[in-house]
Amino acid sequence: MKTLTAVDARDMAAIHAQSFDRSWDALEMAAHTQKDMCFGIDVDGALAAFIIMSRAADQAEVLTIATAVQARRKGLGRALLMEAALELKSRDVTDLFLEVAEDNAAAIALYRTVGFDAIGRRPAYYRRENGRVAALTFSKKL
Numbered sequence: 001m002k003t004l005t006a007v008d009a010r011d012m013a014a015i016h017a018q019s020f021d022r023s024w025d026a027l028e029m030a031a032h033t034q035k036d037m038c039f040g041i042d043v044d045g046a047l048a049a050f051i052i053m054s055r056a057a058d059q060a061e062v063l064t065i066a067t068a069v070q071a072r073r074k075g076l077g078r079a080l081l082m083e084a085a086l087e088l089k090s091r092d093v094t095d096l097f098l099e100v101a102e103d104n105a106a107a108i109a110l111y112r113t114v115g116f117d118a119i120g121r122r123p124a125y126y127r128r129e130n131g132r133v134a135a136l137t138f139s140k141k142l
């Protein structure tokens with residue numbers, strides 16, 4: 001796992017665009033590398049997965065996580081979350097939170113495999129083309 005900087009912003013944006021309907025561009029990614037914790041994993045010399053987390057005192061939140069389409073189901077998402085959790089713990093963060101759309105089965109399965117528990121539900125939180133979908137809030141003690 002490597003720390004991402006503004007140099008990686010374009011690659012982060014490209015993976016994000018493959019992964020979400022409402023994607024964040026390279027400028028936004030560059031801003032995140034300045035103010036948040038951004039980590040990635042390379043495969044064959046190119047960024048293949050990344051995570052962005054914000055921190056406030058002893059709590060942190062996953063703002064986004066994505067794996068490039070061709071690199072999915074190879075354990076990169078799990079590796080990122082586990083290594084990021086260790087890194088946060090070493091920086092005295094005690095709890096990690098995230099929100100995920102209730103219909104995102106892949107992400108929910110991933111979070112459960114690395115020890116996140118569902119702690120809440122926000123109805124109609126995300127907008128979809130044909131309506132709205134709830135967000136589930138997950139947390140993990142570090």
Ligand SMILES: CC(C)(COP(=O)(O)OP(=O)(O)OC[C@H]1O[C@@H](n2cnc3c(N)ncnc32)[C@H](O)[C@@H]1OP(=O)(O)O)[C@@H](O)C(=O)NCCC(=O)NCCS
Nearest residue numbers: 019065066067072073074075076077078100106107109110
């Ligand atoms: C969710 C996402 C980050 C998972 O990344 P990944 O690198 O493919 O995940 P991993 O290979 O580490 O998967 C780890 C485990 O999560 C679960 N999982 C991952 N993808 C899954 C899928 N499509 N269906 C069911 N379970 C899945 C499995 O338990 C998997 O373990 P296994 O492969 O041994 O069965 C990836 O699918 C992605 O980028 N999706 C689009 C962006 C997104 O939805 N991000 C989360 C927003 S909250």
